Amino acid sequence: MGSEEEGWAWQQQVMEVTRVCQEQRDTPLLWAVEVSKCLKGAAVTVPCVELGQTLVSHLCWSNNGPILWKYIEQAMSSQMVPSLLILSLLTSRVVPYRQTQPEAFRLYLELLSRYSFSFASTNATTYSKKTVEAVDDALHLSKTYGIPVIDLGKTAVLFTFTVVSTLVNAIAEDSGLQVRWSEKQYMLGGSVGQHDMAIGADEDINEKRHLHREHLRRTNIVTAIEMVRKFMEHKRTSTFFRLACQNMTEQWSGLCQRLQVLEAHSSSPSLKIDGELFTQLTGCIQKSLSREYQPSQHQAIRALIGSGSRTSEFGHSYGVGRASTWLPFDLFMEDTMDGRQLPAKSTIEILAELTKSLLAVNGASWQETFLGLWTAALRLVQRERDPIEGPIPHLDSRLCVLLSITPLVIVSIIEEEDKILQAAKNNVLGNIAHAREHDKERKVMGSGTRRAALVSSLQILGQFDELLKPPATVVSAANQAALRAESFVSSLKCGTGSFDGLSNNGISGAVVGNMLHLIVEACIARKLVDSSAYLWPGYIERLVNPLSHSIPVQESPWSAFMEGAPLSIPLKDALIKTPASSLVELEKVYQIAMNGPEEERSDMASILCGASLIRGWNVQEHAVRLVVNLLSPPVPADYHGSGSHLVAYAPLLNAVLKGVTTHDNVHVLSLYGMVPQVAAALMPICETFGSISPTVPLTSYTGEEVSVYTMFSNAFLLLLRLWKFYGCPHAHSLSGQGAPVGSELALEYLLLLHNSRLAKDNENYKVKNSSYLDTALPQVLISPEDQTFGATSAFSKPLFIDSFPKLKVWYCQHQACIASTLSGLVPGNPVHQIVDRLLTMMYWKLGKGVPPPTTSGASGSSSLSSSSGSAGGDTSRKPLLPAWEILAALPFVVDAVLTACAHGKLSPRDLTT
Incomplete structure (x- = not known):
């Protein structure tokens, strides 16, 4: 009882606030702020069902004024109330009074146009069970359709169908068609006081207002027709109608009959609007629901999704008309190639969610869905099989x-x-009720239906000859994959049942491999299918040509490495160029890199960052995980030094940094969602090697020169690449100051993602799971119980920008330089002295002597004296300063040089040398 009284109290308070705001003509934003205070004081969470019901009840009809409509719209846009509920309440209350309240009906149609297509993209958790029940009560969905409304999905479908049916009824009645519907067909489309129109409450209105409202009623009919067309053409709501067509036969048939009646009466002289609108409406609906309907970009989609299947049945099923339903796969995959967006999840997680969503939306089987996924990925490769130009291959x-x-x-x-x-x-x-519910789900799902669907989709995929043609760079790998299948079949015929002892002599013809062989190998490596796939009909094809030669069996250098062969230069080069085929091989490389002889550690890092990372497709997820962990080696148990332990790992870190910055390696890391982890690993490297003097010797057992500047430059440039060229997906959104969000909080955003994933990984380790993904997918935190990787990774605690003081100082200076001009330097300041030394060095190399003093210009730079430039012959030497100190002086150096160039003291040509 107390809770009901409290609920009534805050509702009364909201109504009082609304009344006062209406009287004072306050803006909707100010009203929303005041109402939010009331809700917060009563501990009411938003979106609030009761608030929506209260506002609509207050509106209809004693307070039907424009300002209250604006308040309701503000509440919807601010998500103070569920937009789906408001639209449902207005549908049941406004549509029947559209003749006596044409202004309200027009505003209702405007809200319908704005918010009917946005709630479908809202997180389902926003809509509580109470919201679903309130929508059901408002529109009587369960009673009308005989379907229990228990979730948002059913509610959205039934709401859309109800609104369109209601509008169709209203259009027919308002247009002057004398048609009688059955009670179920009539729904909410009838009007109250239709024959009275402008009488009753409006008896004494003047003629001019009467004509205006009559005109508004006619235009409302056209607007309602446009609204129905919008529902039918929108990609989300048109899917709802397909679901209704498949699952609500009786109601769908009734709607179709009413549409036919509208079309049949399109030429009636008694119509109040142009009958051609009815014809256009029915034509639009037929196109939207037809399987043969094609978008206007027909040729573009054909070029994008052309499959080239050699079987007419599947060519029809997966041609332009059918394959266009899987177009989101193509769009998403192509978007991942952009390389400039940094999603909060890995590509694997996002694509898995998209796959399940398209399965439900398209009403497809798992076989069709998997086939759509594979063909989209193949098209992605085919679109850049022969790259024409560009410095970086994709x-x-x-x-x-x-x-x-x-x-x-x-x-x-x-x-x-x-x-x-x-x-x-x-x-x-846990309990019997859950067990029974689970049994029902298991019966519907069947036993292993998804795995069987994968097998059938791969078998069908073999018919897409054009898509399966391998790019020139992977022809050899495809042939080797086909050769492996040939060897397996030959071994079965010989009775060995294994690959051991096979050679060229056991293979009679030339094996021609394609992308299907590589796909199947990838699936076998992840235990999705077994070796019986080699026995599928047509999987092994021979090129019958007497001039052809057998494909040589290439002995993998990994075999010699696993057998303990010495790491010679030829073997090392071969291991870098040849991808590993198993996790065991990668683990051995990782163990030597972390705990092996000093002279072999950097070589092992180079091997791990070589072909195994970029083209070790069957073990790539493991290679990614190990490479990221190499960037953050643990503190040795016997380490007692005062400085950072990273200095001792300099040769190893240098090899990793050189490896991950080549080719597509950074992009591959981003596909696995590892950019935040890589950035978090680079920050301590930058902090360490940017703070020590370049004279500190870095031991290299391979003979390669490794300097402090080299270490810092490689790490810092890679960090800049991740920071500058990867952005939050919502970076286009504007903050209150009008600046892009991602441009202000880039480093913090990366660390935030890293810390959130770290927390998630810690939680995952508390719940033991033996699934493949739990051990295969890249994880930053290595379990202490995992003996494979020895010590716990350094990624054991959350990281913050304050953890790196030197980096933070530079970052703040960088932001300040962007926000405003440089502030003046005080003579004698350490940065001032470094600036002079750098300028002196630059002028000496240019043969200009010592730099002339400059005065403060428009750029705001300080006067740079040459007092420190009298060092005689030593001025040509580079100042041996920590990298962070040089970076702190760099903006002032650039400013001084540009100022000198502007005053003619330096030429543009000098700046390019």
């Missing part, structure tokens, strides 16, 4: 999506089913 990143990311997506989807089946089998669901 083919390796596209192959990563096809042969590593996509299989891991399917792993997550199949493991989801396996967990449900295993839980039901072990009867670990």
